[in-house]
Amino acid sequence: MGRSVDAVLFDIDETLIDLQAAMGSTLQAVGADDLTHFTAADWEAYTSLFAADPQGHYDAYLSGRLGFADQRVLRLQHARERAGLAPLDSDAARAWNEAYEAALPRYFRAFDDVVPLLNALEARGIAYGAVSNNVHDYQRAKLDAAGLQRIKVLVGIDTVGAAKPEPAIFHEGVRLLGSEPERTAYVGDNPTVDAVGAANAGLLGVWLDRTDNPSPVHPRRSSSSLGGGHTIGSLGELLELVWRGLRARFVLGPEAVYSYISC
Numbered sequence: 387m388g389r390s391v392d393a394v395l396f397d398i399d400e401t402l403i404d405l406q407a408a409m410g411s412t413l414q415a416v417g418a419d420d421l422t423h424f425t426a427a428d429w430e431a432y433t434s435l436f437a438a439d440p441q442g443h444y445d446a447y448l449s450g451r452l453g454f455a456d457q458r459v460l461r462l463q464h465a466r467e468r469a470g471l472a473p474l475d476s477d478a479a480r481a482w483n484e485a486y487e488a489a490l491p492r493y494f495r496a497f498d499d500v501v502p503l504l505n506a507l508e509a510r511g512i513a514y515g516a517v518s519n520n521v522h523d524y525q526r527a528k529l530d531a532a533g534l535q536r537i538k539v540l541v542g543i544d545t546v547g548a549a550k551p552e553p554a555i556f557h558e559g560v561r562l563l564g565s566e567p568e569r570t571a572y573v574g575d576n577p578t579v580d581a582v583g584a585a586n587a588g589l590l591g592v593w594l595d596r597t598d599n600p601s602p603v604h605p606r607r608s609s610s611s612l613g614g615g616h617t618i619g620s621l622g623e624l625l626e627l628v629w630r631g632l633r634a635r636f637v638l639g640p641e642a643v644y645s646y647i648s649c
């Protein structure tokens with residue numbers, strides 16, 4: 387038997403908001419003169435590498451070893467190096483980060499399936515909110531810029547001093563929705579941090595693996611080791627799961643390692 391659901395929590399980046407597209411537009415908008423030779427394929431590879439952060443700089447930010455601006459610049463420097471470009475000096479890197487920060491909010495957009503789903507959840511009396519691996523105010527501004535002001539419940543890493551996949555950050559979202567973990571679904575694009583992390587915290591974990599817009603949070607090995615849980619290809623598929631109840635059990639093999647994404 388599945389478990390009934392009366393509340394849903396969402397990840398934000400690459401779940402509700404198309405962050406990789408926003409990153410790509412911003413990178414081009416603030417691109418330096420030495421990037422004018424880039425083809426469309428070059429920009430795609432450059433953006434994908436910047437977003438995927440294979441060196442784990444955002445993880446270092448979450449653990450307190452790097453500042454937010456520092457992790458972003460380091461990811462840029464790595465993308466530049468892989469593109470055969472010289473690194474930016476400290477002044478140029480600072481100026482680039484300021485320009486990037488100013489431009490990025492102009493490109494925040496919700497995925498097309500977000501508003502219809504929120505409308506449907508409201509019609510059925512199902513509470514919803516968001517839990518994110520970034521600070522509250524930054525993500526609040528991001529949701530607002532993307533036209534998602536209706537999402538009132540928002541938990542960031544500074545809310546309880548914890549980051550996903552720690553149970554405390556999920557549980558705070560559940561508390562604010564007035565639900566219980568076993569009656570709350572959590573939906574996110576990262577199978578380890580979101581789906582498995584939520585399941586380990588007692589929630590009903592759902593991995594959003596967008597078939598038409600794959601997340602840059604790619605498994606470095608086959609995701610076949612992720613089994614026994616729910617995977618959906620769009621948010622439109624979530625209602626069916628919520629309506630008939632969910633059963634969530636995720637088993638993750640030790641060879642499956644996943645990365646974070648940030649902006």
